Amino acid sequence: MRERIKTFLLISLVGISLLFTKRLWIELPNEMLDVFSRRNETYKTSYLLSDMIIPNKYLVNFSDKNHTIFYDDSKHGLWTNSRKILNGILRLKDVKVVELPNDEFLTYNGKRSISFYFPNKINTYILAKALDVKEPNLIVDTIPNINNIYVYLGEGDSFFVFSDGEKHIAIYDESIDVASLTQQVSMIEESGNYNFYHSMRDYYRFDNDIYVTNNDMKNPLPTVYVENEIRNLDEKEKEKLAEKFLNIGIDYIGEIGENNGSTIYRYNQRVLKLNVNGTLEYFHPLEQAVKKRNLYQSLITAAEFISKSAGVQKGMYLAKVEEIKIDDSFGYNLTFRYRVRGIPIILGNEMVDFVQIEVFNDHVRSYKHFIRKDMNKSVDKDINKPVDNIPSGGKMLSSFDVIDRNIDFIVQKYLEENNIISESQEDLDIKEKVLSSSFIQDITLSYFDPCLKDIEDELIGVWVIKTNKGLYAFDIYNGSLVYEKN
Incomplete structure (x- = not known):
């Protein structure tokens, strides 16, 4: 009897050993399948709708004369902190919705606030679903597509504005709580560690709502390979x-x-x-x-x-x-x-x-x-590139410096795009007309990848000027044109 028990226990142990060995061989390869995760820590395993639909530009308005722009949310978390508030707004049943005149809305960036800009118009219903709103309210029908969300952080009641560029819908409700955003904006302002931007409308009296820098850049772009x-x-x-x-x-x-x-x-x-x-x-x-x-x-x-x-x-x-x-x-x-x-x-x-x-x-x-x-x-020990190498010697030009140095080129593109032949490029009126028009749609700080080398291809810091029909990238150190696309 005792021998039978020993034999049974021995068989059981062998069976359990085989089972665990099988599971080990099944599970281990699955952990190694993601080639890029192994080679590059910037890759992750999941991607959600909420990861897709995010702003590509964040305009922070401290006052009518003090603004800054960010292109990424990882440092300050402004969009991350706004998502929970937006989730609540888009599910409210009795939310108050008011359409704002365009002239009034244009003045709002002069008040303490944040404007989230999306790269293109997005469907408001899709935005709501990305924010995990199961049953969106009337807002998605009132303004079906948006390219900008404005958050008022000044004195009095807070409110949001959904805008598609032509229609602006203000949203009011007592439950809107922007305390975390207000605190974060105050911390950014107190640090002073940001690049100062100005509205071309307010600062230069041009009829243009583009924001530009016109002084030394506090945060120059590091060299990237x-x-x-x-x-x-x-x-x-x-x-x-x-x-x-x-x-x-x-x-x-x-x-x-x-x-x-x-x-x-x-x-x-x-x-x-x-x-x-x-x-x-x-x-x-x-x-x-x-x-x-x-x-x-x-x-x-x-x-x-x-x-x-x-x-x-x-x-x-x-x-x-x-x-x-x-x-x-x-x-x-x-x-x-x-x-x-x-x-x-x-x-x-x-x-x-x-x-x-x-x-x-x-x-x-x-x-x-x-x-x-x-x-x-890179985690490759053979690569000796410093992580935060800032170019020495050169002074990074402001976006308005780049416009000023290339104004004749910009005017020429304006004349070409509008099929204008009779105007003289030397005429100061035409230069002001170009800067006051909607010809320049956006100015963005970017990296330009020449895509010429397989290794150690250096990215070029550029100011990108987007017009009605073209895109032009100018070197941030000398203002020269390095890329254009029509």
Whole structure:
């Protein structure tokens, strides 16, 4: 009897050992699948609708003469702290809504406040869903699309304004509590550690609502080097990436190596191409026609695809949503851009954008991702680039300095875009007319990536001037034109 018990215990122990060994071999590879997580700590595992729909510019108004602009929320958390308040506003049943005249709204940035600017108009209902509002209120019907959210932080009752550029809806309710935002703005002002901006309307008496700097920049841009991450992947890392995108083991995936060093992986109708220039391309043709597009479903699908297959790079945000039709199917082309050190990037060398993804409701037809890594943040011990290297010697020009140095060029572009021949560029009236018009739509501090080198490609700090039909990037140290796109 005793021997039988020993034998049973021995068999049980062997069985348990085999079970744990099996589980170990199943679980360990799953922890190692994310190639980019292993190589670059800026990647994370999930991407949500709330990560997609975020402002790309934050205008903080301390007073009518004192403003600043941020391009990233990670340091001050202004948008993060606003999301909970917005969640409450968009679910209120008896919220008070008042339409503001345009002239009145233009004066509001002269009061203590924050303006959140989105890269393009966003659907207000989608914004509400991104903020986890299950049943949005009448606001989403009153103003279906917005590109700006204004938060009043001055004396008296606080309120929000939703604006699409032409229509401005003020929202009032006793429950609105902006104490955390008020405190944060006060802390920023007291620190004095920000670049000072002025309204061209108020400071220069131009009929223009663009904000510019006209003095020394307190926070110069550090030197940043980037590298082509795909070129530096080894064979095993490429195979793991192919397994993630094609969702099957490498033994079932066909591989084709091209003469230029690019690699194509194929499984059934799905194709993944790792281009030697640093671009990853995925294609999966539609299996059936999509007769009715659904933006919310398409955004959720894109978020899940990016989380599962592509990996999420810190600083990426949804910049553009375009309706598309391919054959008899209706969907969306989503464009994502990204930031380095909190500063937006524009790409050169005919690269279109950071990420482009075609989505047809629950199906991702194509995905294109230009992958560049900040070498300064690299964990590679052989890379000796300092993390916060600030260029010495050169003085960073203000945005108004760049406008002033390039005013003749700007006037010429104005004349070309408006098909004007008779005006003289030397005429002071035409220069003032250009600066007072809506020709200059935006001025943004950015990095320009030349996209010319696979390693140690230095980003160029630029002031980007966006006009009605063009985009022009000027070096922040000498004011010279380094890039233009029409």
